[in-house]
Amino acid sequence: MVKYRISQIPGTDYSKIAKYYDRVRTEPGDLLSRIAEYGEIKPQSKVLDVGCGTGRFPINLSSMTGCSLHGLEPSVEMIKEAFAKDISRRIAWIRGDGQKLPFPNEIFDSVYMTFVLHHIEKKDLVLQEIHRVLKKAGRCVIMTTSHSQIKRHVLNDFPGVTAIDLKRFPSVPLL
Numbered sequence: 001m002v003k004y005r006i007s008q009i010p011g012t013d014y015s016k017i018a019k020y021y022d023r024v025r026t027e028p029g030d031l032l033s034r035i036a037e038y039g040e041i042k043p044q045s046k047v048l049d050v051g052c053g054t055g056r057f058p059i060n061l062s063s064m065t066g067c068s069l070h071g072l073e074p075s076v077e078m079i080k081e082a083f084a085k086d087i088s089r090r091i092a093w094i095r096g097d098g099q100k101l102p103f104p105n106e107i108f109d110s111v112y113m114t115f116v117l118h119h120i121e122k123k124d125l126v127l128q129e130i131h132r133v134l135k136k137a138g139r140c141v142i143m144t145t146s147h148s149q150i151k152r153h154v155l156n157d158f159p160g161v162t163a164i165d166l167k168r169f170p171s172v173p174l175l
Contacts, residue, residue: 031114031143032061039110039141041065048072048108048133050098050126051116055082058091070108072096099125103133110134112141 035057041047043066049058052071059082062069070092073079083093096102098113099122111130120126130140 035112035141036065039112039139041067041110045109048111050113053078055085057114062090101129101133105132106135108133110139114143117144
């Protein structure tokens with residue numbers, strides 16, 4: 001049996017997968033209502049999605065709540081896909097890095113990230129930036145996968161994949 005050793009996990013280049021990204025993802029479903037609830041998102045809320053990808057979450061959340069939404073994404077190809085799907089044109093799509101948010105202080109009522117934190121190299125910087133752009137009573141919602149969920153996942157038949165994900169995803173106590 002051949003064993004493979006992965007010495008370094010390169011960052012994902014989402015520009016290469018932008019065209020088919022949505023086809024291999026499930027619908028946001030109940031996560032949207034949780035983000036709206038935990039983020040206390042209302043029609044008058046100003047909201048930021050850090051790592052918005054192809055816009056699956058912000059487009060649906062904006063439609064569901066009527067909030068003013070900004071989608072931030074480092075991949076220009078992912079932003080292009082999001083913009084193409086955004087028929088309402090109510091969302092501000094911005095190419096940028098969560099570790100250096102291009103917004104003034106205390107501007108957002110709510111900031112959220114869905115399955116993004118494990119991609120960010122300097123988690124402390126992104127959390128400082130989120131804190132900076134949130135209003136004093138603002139809410140931050142971070143959705144991720146716990147280590148116990150990773151271990152129960154269907155891919156547990158592939159221990160190499162499980163080991164990679166356990167290194168990439170921060171543990172709940174760490175968060």
